[in-house]
Amino acid sequence: xxxxxxxxxxxxxxxxxxxxxxxxxxxxxxxxxxxxxxxxxxxxxxxxxxxxxxxxxxxxxxxxxxxxxxxxxxxxxxxxxxxxxxxxxxxxxxxxxxxxxxxxxxxxxxxxxxxxxxxxxxxxxxxxxxxxxxxxxxxxxxxxxxxxxxxxxxxxxxxxxxxxxxxxxxxxxxxxxxxxxxxxxxxxxxxxxxxxxxxxxxxxxxxxxxxxxxxxxxxxxxxxxxxxxxxxxxxxxxxxxxxxxxxxxxxxxxxxxxxxxxxxxx
Numbered sequence: 001x002x003x004x005x006x007x008x009x010x011x012x013x014x015x016x017x018x019x020x021x022x023x024x025x026x027x028x029x030x031x032x033x034x035x036x037x038x039x040x041x042x043x044x045x046x047x048x049x050x051x052x053x054x055x056x057x058x059x060x061x062x063x064x065x066x067x068x069x070x071x072x073x074x075x076x077x078x079x080x081x082x083x084x085x086x087x088x089x090x091x092x093x094x095x096x097x098x099x100x101x102x103x104x105x106x107x108x109x110x111x112x113x114x115x116x117x118x119x120x121x122x123x124x125x126x127x128x129x130x131x132x133x134x135x136x137x138x139x140x141x142x143x144x145x146x147x148x149x150x151x152x153x154x155x156x157x158x159x160x161x162x163x164x165x166x167x168x169x170x171x172x173x174x175x176x177x178x179x180x181x182x183x184x185x186x187x188x189x190x191x192x193x194x195x196x197x198x199x200x201x202x203x204x205x206x207x208x209x210x211x212x213x214x215x216x217x218x219x220x221x222x223x224x225x226x227x228x229x230x231x232x233x234x235x236x237x238x239x240x241x242x243x244x245x246x247x248x249x250x251x252x253x254x255x256x257x258x259x260x261x262x263x264x265x266x
Contacts, residue, residue, distance in 0.1 A: 018094060018104050021145070022180040022193035029079040030148040030195030031058040036068035041205035043212055044223035048205020057146070062199045066133040067206030069199065073130065078119040078148065078195065086151040087116040088191055089124070092180060093133070097141040101171065101178045109177040110144065112162070114155045127159050128177060133201040134210065137224050141202045147182075148195030155189055208252035 011233065015025075040054040050067045092169070094107035102108035110131045116124035135142040162176030163169070165185045167179040183189070203225075211217040225232040 018107075018182075020147070020186060022147070022196050025193050026148075026193060028081050028148060028150075028195040029058070029077075029145065031056055031075075031079075032073045032076045032146055032199075033057070033075040034064070034069050034071070035074045036065075037071075039067060039206070041067065041209040043205060043209040044219065045228060046226075048209070050204075050206065057197050057218055059143050059249055060196070060198045061143070062197070062198045063234070064133070064252075065206070066201050068134065069201065070132040070206060076121040077114050078116070078121065078243075081090070081119045081150075081194070085119070085156060087194070088123075088147060088149040088151055088155070088189075089116065089117070089121060090147045090182070090185070091130070091238075092145050092146070092182060093142050095135070095139070097136055101162050101169075101174060103179065104186045105183075106166075106168065106179040106181055107145070109162075109180045113223040114157055115151070120123060127157060127162060133199075135203050137203045137211070137222055138205065142202050144199050144201065146197045147187040147193055147200075148205060149186065149191035152190035152192075157189070177265045241256060244258040 025219075034055045034057070036050065036053050036055060039050040041048040041050070050065065051067070055064055055068055058174035076089065076095040079115075081087065089111065090109070091111035092109055094102060094104045096102035096108050110133075111126070112128040113121060113124040113126050128252050131262070133142060133144055159176060160178075165181045165188075166176055166179050167181075169175060169180075171178050186193075208222045212219055220229060223229040
């Protein structure tokens, strides 16, 4: 039987999966909730309006905007954990456009909370306080991963220990956050995934406003891709072309292998 489109799609997804992304059903329900205020961001010669709404990130690929999730979550709930279990919450972005800051396997950290007791995240220690999405203009969709990790015991970690998991990070301002070795962090600290959700965000008016007004980015650069400004580059951002070629090569090799195996049956 010839391979189907669904088979190719499965292959594509599998070849793109990070080693630290959990698979299958997990035993604990985990939800991250945001209360987005109504806002207007004036930038790029227009007003970007953000409506007030409550967002529950309780599954994978929940669509949000950076403006809606700029402030700390109003709640993080853990349901179904056994009494006495301790947890760590890890939030990462593997879709940053610079390979010197993050990759699919070694993402950029946005939050780490350890030693959560009684399924109450407010009891934990924030090694990296929450940092909301800030996808740079023209960098496309970013998937922000939240991993709820069961601890085998209390962790004796401080922020000063985090550079041990970012040996390839050369950006002093992002020490302990960039090129974070998630798999190493989990195995070294005996952390087991028990809950997992993700949210997807792309550049919005809030991001452009912040780039111009707090990061000193020129309006021409921050407003790329909008009417009246330069279009986004058609080639992948620096550092991503190599990732794209490697991913494409992996997919093609898998497809050719599958085709060979199927034709060999005739």
